Amino acid sequence: MAGFRYEEVAGSIAGQVEAGVYGPGDRLPGVRKLARQFGVSVSTVVAAQHLLEDRGVIEARPRSGYYVRLRPQRPPQAPERTRPEGQPTQVTGQALVLRVVQAANEPDTVQLGAAVPHAEFLPTHGLQRAFSGVPRRYPGRATDYLFPPGPVELRQQIARRMADAGCRLSPEEIVVTNGAQEALVLSLRAVAEPGDVVAIESPTFYGLLQAIEGQGMRALEIPTDPDEGISPEALALALEQWPVAAAMLMPNFGNPLGHRASEGRKREVVALLEERGVPLIEDDVYGDLAFEAPRPWAAKAYEDRGGVLYCGSFSKTLSPGLRVGWAAPGRFRDRLEYLKYAASAATPAFPGFAAADFLARGGYDRYLRRVRGEYARAVARVRRAVARYFPEGTRQTDPEGGFVLWVELPAEVDSLALYQAALAEGISIAPGPMFSPTQRFRNFLRLNCAQPWNGNFERALRRIGELARERSG
Structure with a gap:
C-alpha cells in the first residue's frame, strides 16, 4: 500500500508544480514538512521525491534539498520545422515593426509585443x-x-x-x-x-x-x-x-x-x-x-x-x-x-x-545568477497561461533561455487581425508576419514574457486567448 501512497504524493507535488504553487527553480519544503502536510512517513516522501527526480520534475542539490527543475516538463505539441519556399526575396511589411515596438513606451499598454524586459528584471x-x-x-x-x-x-x-x-x-x-x-x-x-x-x-x-x-x-x-x-x-x-x-x-x-x-x-x-x-x-x-x-x-x-x-x-x-x-x-x-x-x-x-x-x-555575474531563474519562471508562467486560455490546437515552443515565446494558433486565426483587436483593448502582441521577409506565419505570434506576473498581465493573456478563440471558428 505504501508503494501506491508515494505515487499519490508524487502526483500531488507534480500537480502543485503544474499549477504554479512551486515555480521553476523554487525549493521544495523539507521532507519532514512534506510528511506532515501529506500525513505520511518520511520514507514515503523520499520515495516520492526520487520518483519526481526520475521523471525530471525536480532535481537534488547537494546540502540544499530538492528544487523544481527550470524546465520540468516538455509540452506535448510544439510548432513543426518551417518549410519556406527557398527563393531569395525582397523584405516587405516591416513598417508594422515600428508600431509594435512603440507600444513599449505606452504606460497604459500591456506589453507582450516588443522583446523589452521590464525594469523589475534589470539591475x-x-x-x-x-x-x-x-x-x-x-x-x-x-x-x-x-x-x-x-x-x-x-x-x-x-x-x-x-x-x-x-x-x-x-x-x-x-x-x-x-x-x-x-x-x-x-x-x-x-x-x-x-x-x-x-x-x-x-x-x-x-x-x-x-x-x-x-x-x-x-x-x-x-x-x-x-x-x-x-x-x-x-x-x-x-x-x-x-x-x-x-x-x-x-x-x-x-x-x-x-x-x-x-x-x-x-x-x-x-x-x-x-x-x-x-x-x-x-x-x-x-x-x-x-x-x-x-x-x-x-x-x-x-x-x-x-x-x-x-x-x-x-x-x-x-x-x-x-x-x-x-x-x-x-x-x-x-x-x-x-x-x-x-x-x-x-x-x-x-x-x-x-x-x-x-x-x-x-x-553582472551576480545579476545573471538571479535573473536566469526569474526568466525561466516568467516563461513557464506564460506557457501555462497559453495552455489554459488559448484555443484548442494551439502549439508553443519550449525555450531553454531568453524570455520570448513563439505561439502557433489554429490555421484560421489571423495574427494581424488579432494584433489590431488586442491593441484596441490596450494589449500589444507581435504578429507572426513580422518575422518573415514574405510575411509568412500568419497564424503565429510572439509573446514577451519578461513582465511582472500580476492580475493585469494574466487578464491580458486570457483576453488574447478569448480573441483567438473567437476567430478560430
Missing part, C-alpha cells in the same frame, strides 16, 4: 551606482568622443565575458557599437553589397530583416527547427543553388523561436560556411540568458578562418536604454571599424564606462 540600482561614479573614476574622459574601437576598459571586460562563450579574444578584436542593431548593420555592410543574397533562419528576428532591407539586399529563408535552429542540410542545398553572400543566424535562444542549436550543429554550420567562403553574422544577444548553466558557446567559438562576425549587447540583460553593443568581426575588423566611424563617429561615453565598471566589480 537598475547597480547601474545607477555605476553611472554616478563615472565622472570620478574616469575624470576628463567621460565627456570625450569615444572613437572606434571604443574604450579599452569596456573591451577588456567584454573579452573576458566572451571566454564564457568559448571565444578567446583580445580587446583589440572588439569594436564597441551603439547596441547590437548597429553591430548587425555594420557587419552586413562589411561583407555584402546591395542586391546580394543573405541566408536567414525562418522565422527570424525582425531586426535582421530590417538590416537586410535597409541595405537593399535579399533574404533567403532556410528551414528551421524550433528546438535546434537552422537545418545544415537545407543550408548546404541553398548554398549550391544561390550566390549567398552571408548568413545571419541566432544559434543561442534565437528570437522568436527561443531555439538553442547543439554544439555539434553550430560546429557543422560554421564548417559548412567556412568551406564555401560565406561569412556568418552571429546575433548572440540572448546567449547569457540560459535558464540552466553553463552558458552555451557561441558559433564563433568553432571558427578557424575569422569568418564569423559576432554581435552582442547588454540590451537584454543590463538595460535596453544603455545602447552598449559590440562586434567581434574576425578578419573583417578593420573594415567594420571604419564603417562604424563613418556611420556614427563614436559611442556615448557614460554608458560605456558605466557598463565597464559594473562588469569589473562583479555585478
Whole structure:
C-alpha cells in the first residue's frame, strides 16, 4: 500500500508544480514538512521525491534539498520545422515593426509585443551606482568622443565575458557599437553589397530583416527547427543553388523561436560556411540568458578562418536604454571599424564606462545568477497561461533561455487581425508576419514574457486567448 501512497504524493507535488504553487527553480519544503502536510512517513516522501527526480520534475542539490527543475516538463505539441519556399526575396511589411515596438513606451499598454524586459528584471540600482561614479573614476574622459574601437576598459571586460562563450579574444578584436542593431548593420555592410543574397533562419528576428532591407539586399529563408535552429542540410542545398553572400543566424535562444542549436550543429554550420567562403553574422544577444548553466558557446567559438562576425549587447540583460553593443568581426575588423566611424563617429561615453565598471566589480555575474531563474519562471508562467486560455490546437515552443515565446494558433486565426483587436483593448502582441521577409506565419505570434506576473498581465493573456478563440471558428 505504501508503494501506491508515494505515487499519490508524487502526483500531488507534480500537480502543485503544474499549477504554479512551486515555480521553476523554487525549493521544495523539507521532507519532514512534506510528511506532515501529506500525513505520511518520511520514507514515503523520499520515495516520492526520487520518483519526481526520475521523471525530471525536480532535481537534488547537494546540502540544499530538492528544487523544481527550470524546465520540468516538455509540452506535448510544439510548432513543426518551417518549410519556406527557398527563393531569395525582397523584405516587405516591416513598417508594422515600428508600431509594435512603440507600444513599449505606452504606460497604459500591456506589453507582450516588443522583446523589452521590464525594469523589475534589470539591475537598475547597480547601474545607477555605476553611472554616478563615472565622472570620478574616469575624470576628463567621460565627456570625450569615444572613437572606434571604443574604450579599452569596456573591451577588456567584454573579452573576458566572451571566454564564457568559448571565444578567446583580445580587446583589440572588439569594436564597441551603439547596441547590437548597429553591430548587425555594420557587419552586413562589411561583407555584402546591395542586391546580394543573405541566408536567414525562418522565422527570424525582425531586426535582421530590417538590416537586410535597409541595405537593399535579399533574404533567403532556410528551414528551421524550433528546438535546434537552422537545418545544415537545407543550408548546404541553398548554398549550391544561390550566390549567398552571408548568413545571419541566432544559434543561442534565437528570437522568436527561443531555439538553442547543439554544439555539434553550430560546429557543422560554421564548417559548412567556412568551406564555401560565406561569412556568418552571429546575433548572440540572448546567449547569457540560459535558464540552466553553463552558458552555451557561441558559433564563433568553432571558427578557424575569422569568418564569423559576432554581435552582442547588454540590451537584454543590463538595460535596453544603455545602447552598449559590440562586434567581434574576425578578419573583417578593420573594415567594420571604419564603417562604424563613418556611420556614427563614436559611442556615448557614460554608458560605456558605466557598463565597464559594473562588469569589473562583479555585478553582472551576480545579476545573471538571479535573473536566469526569474526568466525561466516568467516563461513557464506564460506557457501555462497559453495552455489554459488559448484555443484548442494551439502549439508553443519550449525555450531553454531568453524570455520570448513563439505561439502557433489554429490555421484560421489571423495574427494581424488579432494584433489590431488586442491593441484596441490596450494589449500589444507581435504578429507572426513580422518575422518573415514574405510575411509568412500568419497564424503565429510572439509573446514577451519578461513582465511582472500580476492580475493585469494574466487578464491580458486570457483576453488574447478569448480573441483567438473567437476567430478560430
